[in-house]
Each structure stands twice: as C-alpha cells, then as structure tokens.
Amino acid sequence: MGIGTIIAGIVGVSNIMLIVVKERTRDIGVRKALGATPGSIVGLFIQEAIVITGMAGYFGLLSGIGLIELINFTMNKFQVVTPFFRNPEIHLQTAAGATLLLIMAGILAGYIPAKKAPLKAFSIGS
Numbered sequence: 001m002g003i004g005t006i007i008a009g010i011v012g013v014s015n016i017m018l019i020v021v022k023e024r025t026r027d028i029g030v031r032k033a034l035g036a037t038p039g040s041i042v043g044l045f046i047q048e049a050i051v052i053t054g055m056a057g058y059f060g061l062l063s064g065i066g067l068i069e070l071i072n073f074t075m076n077k078f079q080v081v082t083p084f085f086r087n088p089e090i091h092l093q094t095a096a097g098a099t100l101l102l103i104m105a106g107i108l109a110g111y112i113p114a115k116k117a118p119l120k121a122f123s124i125g126s
Helices: 002-023 025-033 038-077 092-123
Strands: none
Touching: 002 025, 002 038, 002 092, 025 038, 025 092, 038 092
C-alpha cells in the first residue's frame, strides 16, 4: 500500500512539475539569456519538486503519527486488548527512512520534467 502511494505521489508531482515547466518557458529563456547554465535550471526545478514532496510528506507523516496516537489513546482508554494490534507506535528509524524515501521520490519526480526545462526556452515563439 505504501509503495503504491509513493508511486502515485511521484506521478502527481511529475505532472505538476511538467505544468510548472510549461508555464515558465519565458522565465527559463530569460534565465538562459542572463547566463544561467542548464544545470542551474534543472537544479531549480528539482529543488522545487523536493520542497513540494517534502511539505506534502511532512503533512502526511504528521497525520499518520496523529492517527497512530489517537488509536493508541482510544485503545488505552477503552482497555481494548487484541493480540494482533496492540501498542501502536512509530519508530524514529521508520520516520527517517520514510523521509529519505520521500526526498528520493521528489528528486525522481522533478528530474524528468526539469531535464526538459532548458530545451523549452528555445520554443518561446512556437
């Protein structure tokens, strides 16, 4: 389930970044005219993709931790005892691993549209 969610997120952010690159064609052309290298343009879009995925992932991580804490609180309050689902918690290593995976997904989601960005500057008139 988690891998499917990550893949859906990558596709969503990639689509957003494709639209961003398309809308900023003139800005890319101006940056190139002022001497920006293709690498700096690609880096700009990758940073933006990482920020987008980071903010969404942080919100998702906080929501997940909040839900786990709510379940734990409810189970303790009503003294629910189940052998399958007891003492729900999230470990720091799991959260750190999810954050690292999220950053890598942001890089992947932003790279393909960002790689096309320097080429878009030449199609301003078309």
